[in-house]
Amino acid sequence: MKSVVRILLVIATLVAIVIASNWFHATTSVSDAVDALGRPILKYPGGLVSTAKAIGLLLLGGWLMGLIASEIGFSKITGYLVFGILASPKVGAFLIGEDMRWVLSSSQQPYLVLVNDVAIVLIALTAGSKINLVEVRKRFAAITTILAFEFLIVLAAVVALMSFMLSQTDAFSEYGGLMTTVLVALVIGVVATANSPAVVIAVLNETKADGPLARTALAVTIWKDLVLIVVFAVALAMAVSAAASGLPAPETGGAALEAAAKGPSIWVKVTKQIGGSMLMGGGIGVLLAWYIRRGFAHPAMLLTLGAFAITLISDELGLKPLVVGLAAGLMIANRYAQQKRSLQDAVEELSVPVYVLFFAVAGTKVDPALVSEVWGFVLALVTLRLGAVWAGTTLGCRVSGMEGPAARWMWTAFVPQAGISLALTVVVAEQFRGFGFADKVYAVLLSAIAFNELVGPVLFKYGLGRAKEVGQAGLRED
Amino acid sequence: MQIFLAILVCTALGLVWTSRRAYRLRRQRTIAGFVSGGWVSVFFGIALGPSGLGLVSRESVLQSVPLIAAALGAVGFMVGFQLRVSVLRTIPGEFYRAAVADVLLTAALVGGIALVGLRVWVPEATASELWLPMAFLIAASFGWSMETRSLGTQASPHLGLWVRVTGALLGIAAIVCFGLASKSVERDALGVLHFSWDRALLKALHTVALALAIGFMGRFMIGLTRDRAGQQFAVFLGLIAFTAGSAKQLDISPLFSSLLAGVVIANLKAPGLRAFESFVARGEHVMGAFFGVLAGILLKVEPAMAPLMLGVAIFAARGLVKPAVVRIDPPDLHELTPLGVATCRMRLAGAVIRQSPIMLALGVSLILIEPSLFHKQLVAVMVLTGVLCELQVTFMLHYRRADERGADAEAVAS
Numbered sequence: 001m002k003s004v005v006r007i008l009l010v011i012a013t014l015v016a017i018v019i020a021s022n023w024f025h026a027t028t029s030v031s032d033a034v035d036a037l038g039r040p041i042l043k044y045p046g047g048l049v050s051t052a053k054a055i056g057l058l059l060l061g062g063w064l065m066g067l068i069a070s071e072i073g074f075s076k077i078t079g080y081l082v083f084g085i086l087a088s089p090k091v092g093a094f095l096i097g098e099d100m101r102w103v104l105s106s107s108q109q110p111y112l113v114l115v116n117d118v119a120i121v122l123i124a125l126t127a128g129s130k131i132n133l134v135e136v137r138k139r140f141a142a143i144t145t146i147l148a149f150e151f152l153i154v155l156a157a158v159v160a161l162m163s164f165m166l167s168q169t170d171a172f173s174e175y176g177g178l179m180t181t182v183l184v185a186l187v188i189g190v191v192a193t194a195n196s197p198a199v200v201i202a203v204l205n206e207t208k209a210d211g212p213l214a215r216t217a218l219a220v221t222i223w224k225d226l227v228l229i230v231v232f233a234v235a236l237a238m239a240v241s242a243a244a245s246g247l248p249a250p251e252t253g254g255a256a257l258e259a260a261a262k263g264p265s266i267w268v269k270v271t272k273q274i275g276g277s278m279l280m281g282g283g284i285g286v287l288l289a290w291y292i293r294r295g296f297a298h299p300a301m302l303l304t305l306g307a308f309a310i311t312l313i314s315d316e317l318g319l320k321p322l323v324v325g326l327a328a329g330l331m332i333a334n335r336y337a338q339q340k341r342s343l344q345d346a347v348e349e350l351s352v353p354v355y356v357l358f359f360a361v362a363g364t365k366v367d368p369a370l371v372s373e374v375w376g377f378v379l380a381l382v383t384l385r386l387g388a389v390w391a392g393t394t395l396g397c398r399v400s401g402m403e404g405p406a407a408r409w410m411w412t413a414f415v416p417q418a419g420i421s422l423a424l425t426v427v428v429a430e431q432f433r434g435f436g437f438a439d440k441v442y443a444v445l446l447s448a449i450a451f452n453e454l455v456g457p458v459l460f461k462y463g464l465g466r467a468k469e470v471g472q473a474g475l476r477e478d
Numbered sequence: 479m480q481i482f483l484a485i486l487v488c489t490a491l492g493l494v495w496t497s498r499r500a501y502r503l504r505r506q507r508t509i510a511g512f513v514s515g516g517w518v519s520v521f522f523g524i525a526l527g528p529s530g531l532g533l534v535s536r537e538s539v540l541q542s543v544p545l546i547a548a549a550l551g552a553v554g555f556m557v558g559f560q561l562r563v564s565v566l567r568t569i570p571g572e573f574y575r576a577a578v579a580d581v582l583l584t585a586a587l588v589g590g591i592a593l594v595g596l597r598v599w600v601p602e603a604t605a606s607e608l609w610l611p612m613a614f615l616i617a618a619s620f621g622w623s624m625e626t627r628s629l630g631t632q633a634s635p636h637l638g639l640w641v642r643v644t645g646a647l648l649g650i651a652a653i654v655c656f657g658l659a660s661k662s663v664e665r666d667a668l669g670v671l672h673f674s675w676d677r678a679l680l681k682a683l684h685t686v687a688l689a690l691a692i693g694f695m696g697r698f699m700i701g702l703t704r705d706r707a708g709q710q711f712a713v714f715l716g717l718i719a720f721t722a723g724s725a726k727q728l729d730i731s732p733l734f735s736s737l738l739a740g741v742v743i744a745n746l747k748a749p750g751l752r753a754f755e756s757f758v759a760r761g762e763h764v765m766g767a768f769f770g771v772l773a774g775i776l777l778k779v780e781p782a783m784a785p786l787m788l789g790v791a792i793f794a795a796r797g798l799v800k801p802a803v804v805r806i807d808p809p810d811l812h813e814l815t816p817l818g819v820a821t822c823r824m825r826l827a828g829a830v831i832r833q834s835p836i837m838l839a840l841g842v843s844l845i846l847i848e849p850s851l852f853h854k855q856l857v858a859v860m861v862l863t864g865v866l867c868e869l870q871v872t873f874m875l876h877y878r879r880a881d882e883r884g885a886d887a888e889a890v891a892s
Contacts, residue, residue: 021728035852036600039852055544
């Protein structure tokens with residue numbers, strides 16, 4: 001208790017420094033300044049200069065809050081998220097008004113995105129490096145059965161509920177009626193099926209858990225992500241196309257029209273995206289393994305730079321950084337066994353700052369004003385999803401022949417949502433931009449994810465404890 | 479497409495640089511001196527940047543201000559951690575005397591050259607506009623490269639220690655001088671630069687307050703890491719980003735603020751501090767290479783007589799000042815080395831003529847304060863000086879070695 005109070009004091013000091021530096025920060029905008037040679041001086045965009053401070057604050061504050069969470073029996077990730085939520089400019093606007101300065105400002109948020117992308121690649125690399133394809137092949141039937149049952153039951157339940165609830169509003173009447181409502185519900189359903197490999201890996205790392213629950217949960221979560229990317233692309237293209245068909249062209253959003261126009265080639269697009277990402281990931285895996293084999297001095301630094309490169313190249317080629325990272329990790333873990341250990345050590349060293357930043361940044365996206373508007377939808381969605389996850393997973397485990405505490409608590413691994421779900425939600429918002437219902441859909445998804453973000457890691461940690469897999473990682477490897 | 483080329487070039491150069499053949503080459507004495515000064519990474523940066531292949535633009539690099547500020551913070555912490563009072567007490571007095579002599583002589587000679595050179599270069603500039611450039615040119619000329627491999631294996635450990643410790647002390651002096659000078663000028667709302675001593679005092683107070691607060695918090699957090707690498711990494715990254723970011727926002731030097739915070743942490747007895755320090759020290763070479771590449775990308779070469787002459791004049795000044803510092807209070811060369819005194823003195827002079835790599839961090843810091851063409855050209859001037867110094871030392875060592883070989887052959891023949 002004493003240490004919790006001390007940690008809280010340090011967090012308060014951090015926040016005090018931020019508020020003081022915001023207060024002292026020179027607000028006079030220098031216009032048209034020139035240097036001694038008479039040439040104009042480049043100006044930094046607003047928010048850019050203070051982003052380093054924001055990153056530092058999220059790292060230190062999130063890390064400290066994680067320690068407090070761990071001290072009182074929660075998952076550290078919950079602590080990281082809570083700090084991000086509290087520091088968020090939206091929470092500040094909700095509590096003290098739009099005009100007042102809060103800990104973080106909204107002008108800093110766009111610059112935190114790159115950190116997020118790099119974190120996703122590193123998390124995917126970790127996930128890939130933890131998958132043993134030989135073992136996956138052995139348990140392929142169990143993994144696919146659990147995946148299929150959980151995915152389909154959650155999807156069906158959420159689509160049914162959302163179709164019903166959305167049809168009660170008049171938001172869709174001018175966008176093609178019932179068909180559009182069902183397709184939008186399908187998009188929400190697909191996002192609701194998403195899990196967080198990041199949370200699963202972070203909790204497994206934190207608890208040093210290993211066993212049937214840990215291994216199956218990790219494999220199912222990762223394979224589900226691959227399935228999800230394909231299903232999501234198709235569902236979204238259909239929904240956008242249906243909504244756009246209900247309106248004259250100029251009234252729809254730019255992104256939506258573009259997507260609708262590209263509707264027929266969606267399969268080609270998705271195949272190229274996934275195939276290209278896997279090919280590139282494989283290539284990067286070979287390169288990384290080669291570098292590690294040569295005894296490169298700083299594998300952790302190399303990985304960070306590699307993650308930056310993957311992010312930039314994926315962005316340029318329209319590939320999925322998550323799949324690229326995953327394929328690179330899979331390649332090293334399964335093709336270059338000797339380099340696997342070095343990679344995992346380097347990833348281990350990087351994992352703490354990466355997880356803290358990733359989850360704290362994810363927390364900053366929560367908007368309490370939006371939550372208060374759509375709380376009825378959110379409550380229904382979250383409750384139903386929880387029930388469907390439990391039912392789907394339990395049924396899947398039973399059909400696949402899995403028994404014991406691992407089967408009983410497997411469902412807890414599929415509750416958490418974070419990065420991927422948030423990324424999909426942002427894509428939904430972007431694609432539906434211009435439609436009247438866009439804000440509502442965005443708010444429902446974001447709020448539900450926020451809830452699952454907070455509750456998920458705690459549940460999964462509890463599940464691992466009940467399955468007696470906590471602290472088994474080292475023992476099993478030995 | 480540019481990003482592909484940039485990554486391809488980086489990968490290719492990385493592969494060549496880490497190859498066995500390149501490693502063998504790097505261990506040669508003459509090459510070692512050049513490589514350890516960070517010049518390879520500067521040329522790499524020039525090749526990547528607008529002055530070379532144009533694969534990376536200065537603007538895109540300046541969009542990474544948070545990353546650059548954090549890297550400056552890392553350098554500040556690395557240097558600050560070395561300033562533990564108990565360690566400073568063990569340093570012999572001759573090391574301090576040499577450092578003070580270098581600061582005074584450099585400030586006088588390089589300061590004079592900089593004043594005249596800058597007046598010729600930009601005759602219309604006001605005193606306040608020349609203040610920061612002068613401070614940069616002087617501070618960047620303090621000290622020397624702390625590379626000792628080129629002294630040779632026969633040189634005594636004391637000689638190596640002298641070069642490293644005085645070099646480190648002068649690196650600190652450079653950061654402090656530049657940090658203090660950068661606080662003294664600021665632009666008003668109309669964009670006119672002027673001296674502002676009251677604001678300078680306020681900024682100095684901010685720096686100290688920030689360093690103290692971060693120092694005490696840092697000590698507490700380091701204790702919580704329990705020597706685990708992942709936790710240490712999170713705390714280190716958080717501390718440097720937070721300190722440097724807060725400093726940049728408050729318009730104070732990220733390098734100087736982090737140095738002070740590092741000093742506070744180093745002098746507070748924290749559990750796990752030693753492990754944390756050794757963890758931080760692991761990144762030293764990477765940071766050196768990073769600033770070399772950055773400086774190379776950001777500098778701007780424009781063919782003009784005034785900056786060229788300024789660079790050559792500072793190079794000539796180093797050739798006078800640095801050997802003079804060695805002569806004022808020389809380490810005892812007779813007893814401490816099996817080499818001849820002349821050889822030893824020449825090698826020592828060679829070692830101290832080389833420019834300190836701290837210059838690269840100061841250069842990036844100068845551009846970060848104001849990303850102006852003038853500042854980018856000033857960094858190019860100091861890089862020119864550094865390269866000229868390296869060439870001179872390489873020539874000196876090569877000439878002297880040929881001389882030594884000739885003398886050995888004569889001795890054998892007789």
